[in-house]
Amino acid sequence: MELMTTLRARLLSPLNATESLFIEDAVVVVDEAGIISEVATYDGRPVESDLRGGLLVPGFVDTHIHFPQTRVIGRASGPLLPWLENVVFPEEARFADSSHAEAVADIFCGQLARHGTTLPFVYSSVHEQACDVLFRAFKKRGYRAFAGPVLMDRDCPDSLTRVTSDAIRSLERLAADWHSERLRLAVIPRFALSCSPELLREGARFAQEHSLFVSTHMSENVDECRLTVERFGTDDYLQVYENAGLIHERTILAHCIHCSESELSRMKEAGLKIAHCPDSNAFLGSGGMPVDLYVERGIEVTLGTDIAAGRTFSVPEICARAYDNGRAHGVELSLRTLFYWGTRGGALALGVPEVGHLAVGAEADMCLVSMPDWIESEEEALNALLFDRANTAVEKTWVKGALVYDASQ
Ligand code: GUN
Ligand code: ZN
Numbered sequence: 001m002e003l004m005t006t007l008r009a010r011l012l013s014p015l016n017a018t019e020s021l022f023i024e025d026a027v028v029v030v031d032e033a034g035i036i037s038e039v040a041t042y043d044g045r046p047v048e049s050d051l052r053g054g055l056l057v058p059g060f061v062d063t064h065i066h067f068p069q070t071r072v073i074g075r076a077s078g079p080l081l082p083w084l085e086n087v088v089f090p091e092e093a094r095f096a097d098s099s100h101a102e103a104v105a106d107i108f109c110g111q112l113a114r115h116g117t118t119l120p121f122v123y124s125s126v127h128e129q130a131c132d133v134l135f136r137a138f139k140k141r142g143y144r145a146f147a148g149p150v151l152m153d154r155d156c157p158d159s160l161t162r163v164t165s166d167a168i169r170s171l172e173r174l175a176a177d178w179h180s181e182r183l184r185l186a187v188i189p190r191f192a193l194s195c196s197p198e199l200l201r202e203g204a205r206f207a208q209e210h211s212l213f214v215s216t217h218m219s220e221n222v223d224e225c226r227l228t229v230e231r232f233g234t235d236d237y238l239q240v241y242e243n244a245g246l247i248h249e250r251t252i253l254a255h256c257i258h259c260s261e262s263e264l265s266r267m268k269e270a271g272l273k274i275a276h277c278p279d280s281n282a283f284l285g286s287g288g289m290p291v292d293l294y295v296e297r298g299i300e301v302t303l304g305t306d307i308a309a310g311r312t313f314s315v316p317e318i319c320a321r322a323y324d325n326g327r328a329h330g331v332e333l334s335l336r337t338l339f340y341w342g343t344r345g346g347a348l349a350l351g352v353p354e355v356g357h358l359a360v361g362a363e364a365d366m367c368l369v370s371m372p373d374w375i376e377s378e379e380e381a382l383n384a385l386l387f388d389r390a391n392t393a394v395e396k397t398w399v400k401g402a403l404v405y406d407a408s409q
Contacts, residue, residue, distance in 0.1 A: 005030045005401065008042055009051035009368065012381045013058055013358035014340040021358075022378035028056060030364040034401030039358055051368055054395055055381055058356050059118025059365035060315035061346025064215070064254045064275035064304025067134055067147070068092045068101075068125040070108045073308040080221035080284050083309070084156075093159045095125035098133055105137035113141070113405035115313040116367030116394040119347060119355055121215060121252060121275070121304075122147040123188050126160050128170035135178040142399050144365070146213055146350060148174070148186040151203050152194040164199045171206050184213065191217040192228045192240045200244035213250045213350065215275070216241065219263075220255035220286050238263040247272055250351070254304055255280075256294075257287045264297055273300040273349040276341070278321035280306035291322065292331040302346040303338075315342040316369075319386045335382040364401040367394050 011026035027047065029038035068091060075087045095101045112120055124131040124147055131149045138145045149170060153161045162170070171187065179185040187207035189195045195203075207214045219225055219237050232240045238259070241247050249271040256274050259267070267274075274294055281289055294301050303318045304310070312318065319338040326333040347356030355365045372391045375381050384392055397405035 004032060004037070005049070006045070006047045007049045007051055007056065008047040009054055009056040010371065010375070010381065011039070011056045011358060012339075012378065012385070013039075014336070014344040014356070017337050017340045017345060018334065020336050020339060020378060020382070022381055024376055025052070026056070028358065030401045034364050036358060036360055036362050036364050039360060053370060053373070054368040055371040055375070055385065056358065056366055056368055057116070057385065058343045058358055059367055059397060059399065060116050060342050061119040061302065061350070061356060062112075062117045062305050062313075062315055063121045063252055063273070063302040063346050063349065064123075064277055065120050065307050066123045067108050068095045068104065068130065069308030070104050070111070074283075074311045075308070076283075079223070080286060081223055083284060088308070089157055089160055092125045093157060095127050095130040096159060098129045101125075101127070101130040101133040102137075105133050108134075109137045109141055109143070111313045112143075113397045114394060115315070116369070116397050117313065117315055118365035118367070118397065118399050119144050119350065119352060120146070121186065121213075121350065123190075123215070124149050126150055126152050126162055128174065131174055132177070135174070135183055138183055141404055142402050143404075144182045144352065144355065144399070146184045146186045148188045150188050150190040151199055152190045153196050153199045154194060156194050164196070164202045167199065168202055168206055175210055175212075179210070179212075185210075186213045186215055188214070189216050189246065191224070192232060192237070193224060197232070197244065200241070200246060204245035207250070208245065211250070213252065214246050214248075215252040215254065216246065218253045218256050219258045220281075221284070222258060222287070225258050236260055236263055238266055242266070252302070252349070254306065255286065255289070257281060257289045264293055264299070268297045268299050273302055275304035275306075276301050276322055277304040277306035277310055277318075278325040279311055279318055280304070280309035281325070282321065283311060284309050288328050289325055290329055291326055291333070292329060300345070300349050301341055302349045303342045316386050317389070318342065323386065335386055338386060339382055364398055366398045368396040369393065370395050
């Protein structure tokens with residue numbers, strides 16, 4: 001007999017960027033392979049789990065987060081460049097020690113699950129072993145994830161630099177050991193200022209050869225932008241990455257706050273994706289992200305917590321910060337759009353159509369969020385999920401049907 005799980009709850013799932021599905025009393029059936037086999041209005045059948053006190057939503061997708069910054073969240077110390085030097089680099093240097101990486105990987109994965117994130121795109125430290133530890137932690141929990149070591153060979157402490165040939169050899173070994181359907185190796189030059197042109201180029205070549213996703217930071221801070229263009233002698237920031245071959249459909253660029261018209265049209269042309277990190281932008285005083293310019297042009301936007309410049313693992317909270325950031329630009333983003341960015345939109349941007357919504361055939365990556373009993377409509381549910389921190393919290397998280405977090409245990 002096939003083992004199945006039947007759940008009863010309120011349900012909210014994105015359909016696309018402008019529509020979502022709300023069922024006030026839903027039944028969801030998950031088969032023994034962890035695939036959703038039915039989503040319907042409750043019809044009186046017996047259920048294994050009556051979860052009507054909560055709202056069932058897809059697991060969240062965080063397209064930009066730093067694993068080795070887990071322990072330095074909220075360590076305020078000025079704008080991007082001094083913060084990297086004084087807070088981030090000393091902490092990332094500790095990941096040369098695999099036992100440190102193991103301890104932090106446990107905390108990091110626990111926090112992802114506790115906040116309902118089931119598909120993260122993770123920057124590890126420069127160290128091959130730390131990335132190995134991270135992949136092992138994800139494997140143990142049955143997670144889907146994208147991850148890779150950051151590539152760095154200049155302008156940082158010696159202990160955080162790897163020469164290009166060593167870095168590429170590490171990528172080769174990590175690809176052989178881990179790259180698979182659920183765990184995807186990504187190529188992550190940290191940002192232009194920590195990479196030589198050769199490292200950027202060789203990273204891009206490796207990504208092309210293995211069809212890997214690429215991610216990096218871009219146009220986050222005005223000093224960073226000025227120094228980048230000066231150092232590389234290009235017309236603008238994007239050209240540095242274009243010249244290296246890093247810009248294509250499998251590229252996720254984080255921040256993109258200070259981009260020109262020309263950069264925006266080339267981004268659209270390339271089909272790359274943006275990881276919008278509004279909490280981080282606010283914390284480091286990086287500037288307001290003109291998100292309407294991206295939406296107007298049809299450039300795909302996704303959401304990143306950007307731990308540790310971002311101060312929360314919660315993607316719904318990042319949706320709220322993105323809403324506030326939009327407001328400051330005179331744009332009122334729809335809550336459906338924000339919810340989509342943090343779920344289905346993020347998954348599709350990463351080329352993972354199997355997750356991000358609660359629909360027949362999807363993998364049961366889900367979370368249950370506690371919800372006041374007065375929430376009875378789609379609008380109320382979206383509003384509470386994104387804004388009502390006092391009355392909502394993740395209670396359970398499942399990855400492919402398996403429980404990975406339960407607040408009651
Ligand atoms: N730019 C280069 N490295 C980083 C980082 O670790 N965090 C953020 N927010 N920006 C960066
Ligand atoms: Zn970042």
